[in-house]
Amino acid sequence: MFTVTNNAKEELKRIIESRKIEVGRCLRLAVQPTWPGPGDFGIVVDDEKADDHAVTLRGTKILLLEMQFIPQLDKAILDFKTDLEGDRFTLDVY
Numbered sequence: 001m002f003t004v005t006n007n008a009k010e011e012l013k014r015i016i017e018s019r020k021i022e023v024g025r026c027l028r029l030a031v032q033p034t035w036p037g038p039g040d041f042g043i044v045v046d047d048e049k050a051d052d053h054a055v056t057l058r059g060t061k062i063l064l065l066e067m068q069f070i071p072q073l074d075k076a077i078l079d080f081k082t083d084l085e086g087d088r089f090t091l092d093v094y
Contacts, residue, residue, distance in 0.1 A: 002073045004055050004063065008089060011080040012043075012055075012062040024048055028064040029078065029091075041091050 004012075012027055021027070028046040046064065048054075053070055055063040065073070075094040080087070 001075075002053075002055075002065065002070060003077045005077065005079040008078045008080040009055070009057045009062060011089070013057050013060060015043075016060070016062060019045070021045055026054070026061050026064050028052075028066075029069075031069060031072075043089060 016027060024047060025045055026048055027043050029041060030044050030046075031041045043063075048061075048064060049066075051067050052064040053067055054061045055065070063078075073093065077092045077094075079090045079092070081090055
């Protein structure tokens with residue numbers, strides 16, 4: 001089961017609230033090849049699609065994932081950490 005830690009959920013909610021994202025749009029976990037940026041994944045603002053899996057926090061959608069990626073991320077953990085590299089999201093895939 002794809003896991004989003006409480007730290008990551010709180011940070012995603014903070015981002016959504018601070019950016020005032022329009023209705024029908026949300027943050028999305030984008031992985032390659034959809035994610036063209038540095039690293040293996042990114043979090044982008046995108047339109048919600050009918051077949052998306054939504055992660056919620058207290059009734060608010062905070063993150064979307066394409067259903068096709070759920071099997072690949074079955075044992076993955078999305079976290080938000082503060083360390084020597086600064087504040088960042090991490091995605092551990094097992």
